Amino acid sequence: MSVLVLPSPLGRIRLRAEGGALRSLQFDRGEALPEMPADPADQTVLEAAAAWVARYFRGEEPGPTPPLLPAGTEFQRRVWALAASVPRGETRSYGELAKALGSSPRAVGAALARNPILLMIPCHRVLGRGARLTGFAAGLPRKQALLRLEGHSPIP
Numbered sequence: 568m569s570v571l572v573l574p575s576p577l578g579r580i581r582l583r584a585e586g587g588a589l590r591s592l593q594f595d596r597g598e599a600l601p602e603m604p605a606d607p608a609d610q611t612v613l614e615a616a617a618a619w620v621a622r623y624f625r626g627e628e629p630g631p632t633p634p635l636l637p638a639g640t641e642f643q644r645r646v647w648a649l650a651a652s653v654p655r656g657e658t659r660s661y662g663e664l665a666k667a668l669g670s671s672p673r674a675v676g677a678a679l680a681r682n683p684i685l686l687m688i689p690c691h692r693v694l695g696r697g698a699r700l701t702g703f704a705a706g707l708p709r710k711q712a713l714l715r716l717e718g719h720s721p722i723p
Contacts, residue, residue: 569609573617575624577709582616584609588636589616591683594705616687623686626716628655632687639681642670646678653692656718660694661701676702686713 568585572595579595587608615633622629637647645668653659661672661679668675679690685705691713695701703710 569605569613571613571617573620575620577705577712580620582613582620584612584616586636587612588634589613589632589684589687590636590638592616592620592685592687593683594685594709620686624716635684635687637683637688639678639683642668642674643678643681646670646675647682647684647688647690650679650682650690650693651688653689655689658692658694658698658714658719660696660698662696664693672696680704689713692717 568583568590571582571584572579573582574580575594577594581591581593581595582589583591584606587606589612612633619629619632637644639647646664649664649667650659661675665672665675675693679693680702682688682690682704685691691703691710693702700707700711700714
């Protein structure tokens, strides 16, 4: 496992790669970083992810993501895949995702709350009924800022 912490306009971001794939992208909460030898495949993934994040925050099309391997249940992975299909500049509701999955909005929300790869699996593009700004593991102010960065304005 390799870890990289980088700055962003919304706070430090911690990237974690393992097995040649990105395992998590989270806003840093200041936990101690483990001392681990760097795996060259993981370092390549972290460098690609850092470049992706930099382009994203510059407002550019960030391009393809590096290999992603989020840990989760089959249902969570289905929800995350559907969230990842929401294009930049667009949003969907929890209800729309639930309908597409044959599930409930609450179950979709619970799965999105456990999304380990923020930004690249853009759960911030999923809104409550009536485009209400609800739920985001990194906090609603960050969700609002991410949506504005992507051209959504005004956001309630």
